[in-house]
Amino acid sequence: MERLKAIIQYDGTNYAGYQIQPNGNTVQAELEKALSKMHKGRKVKVTASGRTDSGVHALGQVIHFDTDLNIPVENWKRALSSMLPQDIYILSVEQVGRDFHARYDAKxxxxxxxxxxxxxxxxxxxxxxxxxxxxxxxxxxxxxxxxxxxxxxxxxxxxxxxxxxxxxxxxxxxxxxxxxxxxxxxxxxxxxxxxxxxxxxxxxxxxxxxxxxxxxxxxxxxxxxxxxxxxxxxxxxxxxxxxxxxxxx
Amino acid sequence: MERLKAIIQYDGTNYAGYQIQPNGNTVQAELEKALSKMHKGRKVKVTASGRTDSGVHALGQVIHFDTDLNIPVENWKRALSSMLPQDIYILSVEQVGRDFHARYDAKxxxxxxxxxxxxxxxxxxxxxxxxxxxxxxxxxxxxxxxxxxxxxxxxxxxxxxxxxxxxxxxxxxxxxxxxxxxxxxxxxxxxxxxxxxxxxxxxxxxxxxxxxxxxxxxxxxxxxxxxxxxxxxxxxxxxxxxxxxxxxx
Structure with missing residues (x-):
């Protein structure tokens, strides 16, 4: 398992905010759905630096998740972006230490x-x-x-x-x-x-x-x-x- | 009856083009629906300078229509805009001669x-x-x-x-x-x-x-x-x- 940090953009217009919730489509749900597809249906939990409300946008939100896929880190940006809807985009993906935490480490x-x-x-x-x-x-x-x-x-x-x-x-x-x-x-x-x-x-x-x-x-x-x-x-x-x-x- | 010329803007993203057609929402249909409401349900035909395709936008499309409503021409811009969805906006309305035609007169x-x-x-x-x-x-x-x-x-x-x-x-x-x-x-x-x-x-x-x-x-x-x-x-x-x-x- 390795931990990846990604910088992402999204247009919040069509989402009920970043964080998964029972009613309404969310950015987190789209990310986890895309990652789950890449991981043969297994659930992959995504952790963000914090949530954003419905209609709020991100130019540089940060997330982390763990993966055991054998994808070279330089190919992750394109691979994940291609699985996402047009209003979510992956700006960069890099490998980080297993103790990196998108929310707790944010300064x-x-x-x-x-x-x-x-x-x-x-x-x-x-x-x-x-x-x-x-x-x-x-x-x-x-x-x-x-x-x-x-x-x-x-x-x-x-x-x-x-x-x-x-x-x-x-x-x-x-x-x-x-x-x-x-x-x-x-x-x-x-x-x-x-x-x-x-x-x-x-x-x-x-x-x-x-x-x-x-x-x-x-x-x-x-x-x-x-x-x-x-x-x-x-x-x-x-x-x-x-x-x-x-x-x- | 008087003839009014209006300059309008629209975001074509959510429309199947300008011109009314059997399937899909159109800008013309929204305009005629709004005018029909203002005219107690009577049909008001709107004529544009030309059509635009699905997804194409307008910063200054021109339309004309006839009305017998007793609205001062300076109030028409606000009155009609308020009846329209957020992606269609009326920039100006002016009275023109009964023979003005948005399509045939376009130079x-x-x-x-x-x-x-x-x-x-x-x-x-x-x-x-x-x-x-x-x-x-x-x-x-x-x-x-x-x-x-x-x-x-x-x-x-x-x-x-x-x-x-x-x-x-x-x-x-x-x-x-x-x-x-x-x-x-x-x-x-x-x-x-x-x-x-x-x-x-x-x-x-x-x-x-x-x-x-x-x-x-x-x-x-x-x-x-x-x-x-x-x-x-x-x-x-x-x-x-x-x-x-x-x-x-």
Whole structure:
């Protein structure tokens, strides 16, 4: 048996999220189905760095699984990709130590969130962008982002539906937003993220961009440590898991 | 009764083309269903500048229809858009003379065709780009484009499944291709286009880009006046009807 680590992309539009669940198609189920076919019907468990919600996309999700197949590692990318639907793609596969764990060993993650900020919708990006018609004050949102960076208890930015048992202190290395044409591109890079944290951060920043909140309110929202203090949860389709960081990187 | 002209966009991914047909959902059927609801169930016939095939998109298709509803013309855009699915959007609605005809009055059209030219696919653009891994010689394709411009009999670039009864002479004002990052963007602007013409032109230009054909073969392909002389038909998902031109423009 050897352990393989793969970096994968998926379009979350047609999935009920990453993680296997009783109702609805999931990315994990597609991966395990493809691997099971390759392993003559035997079940192969896939472990990811974390789950993503329904409609959320991945540019660089990381998974691991164990195999006893005699496939040279350089052929795995093509072999596995060819078994998967068009909306899941294998970027790379490498052999790792038997103790590598995609979730426990993850040292951090980067998410991106995209807003289509124009009077007119872009129907071709409707599954990949959050459409906001109103002019947003990008400078005010950038100012608010500065308060998010650093180590904080992010309880206010965590969905109460979380199953996290430990503390909600996370270290955010970068929180930023830039205007690129009709789009706003948010970057969030940190040690870890709570359930719905990026979407609640974006929803709150949008309220700052609309002048419904002052950038200076962010420290108070953090301090409150209750979900009600923060803004709405932005919709899933603008969110992309961009990269997962490990020590060996 | 007044006649309205509308400029519309649609994502052709989930449609069996523009035109109503017995099997499969079509853009025209969605438009007529929405208009019928607005007209208390009465049938409203919609006429477009031309049809588009299954999977082909529109950035600026033009339609006309007649109505006796008492809606101010400036409210029509929002009223009709709100009745349509997310993949069809009304860009503008204006009142025109009772003799305006979206198809017969069209003086020309512009199409764009997009290729995703990279080793790796882009799963987020799989419905909107033709993916080609091989390096394409853009300069050779540009040279070939020059032979397409002008007035020619384009029989070689017309699907034999056409129902065109007149001649196949068309005037092409612009045929060009540019590299923009990982994408190749083709522009075709002309007096009119035959069935599958843009897709056969792109398929043939791609063969030039792969060095399977010489740019200088284009005049001979045109001269042959038979479909077999030209290259393969490029797939539908890269094709966008960009604009329809009328005299009043």
């Amino acid at each position: 951090g993650k980067e998410y991106r969130y995209f807003i289509w900020n124009d009077q007119e919708p872009n129907i071709f990006k409707r599954h990949y962008r959050y459409h906001i018609k109103a002019d947003l004050d990008v400078a005010a949102m950038q100012q608010a982002c500065k308060y998010i960076e650093g180590e904080h208890d992010f309880t206010s930015f965590c969905s109460p539906r979380t199953d996290i048992k430990g503390d909600k202190i996370r270290l955010i290395h970068e929180a930023s937003v830039q205007k690129e044409g009709e789009e706003l591109v948010f970057v969030f890079r940190g040690s870890g993220f709570l359930y719905n944290m990026v979407r609640i951060l974006v929803g709150t920043l949008v309220e700052v961009g609309r002048h419904d909140r002052d950038p200076g309110e962010i420290p108070m929202i953090i301090e409150a440590k209750e979900r009600e203090a923060a803004g709405k949860t932005a919709p899933p389709q603008g969110l992309f898991l961009r990269e997962v960081f490990y020590d060996e990187d | 020309g059209k512009e199409y764009r065709y997009f290729i995703w030219n990279d080793q790796e696919p882009n799963i987020f653009k799989r419905h909107y780009r033709y993916h080609i891994k091989a390096d394409l010689d853009v300069a050779a394709m540009q040279q070939a484009c020059k032979y397409i411009e002008g007035e020619h009999d384009f029989t070689s670039f017309c699907s034999p499944r056409t129902d065109i009864k007149g001649d196949k002479i068309r005037l092409i004002h612009e045929a060009s291709v540019q590299k923009e990052g990982e994408e190749l963007v083709f522009v075709f602007r002309g007096s009119g286009f035959l069935y599958n013409m843009v897709r056969i032109l792109v398929g043939t230009l791609v063969e030039v880009g792969r060095h399977d054909r010489d740019p200088g073969e284009i005049p001979m392909i045109i001269e042959a006046k038979e479909r077999e002389a030209a290259g393969k038909t490029a797939p539908p998902q890269g094709l966008f009807l960009r604009e329809v031109f009328y005299d009043e423009d």
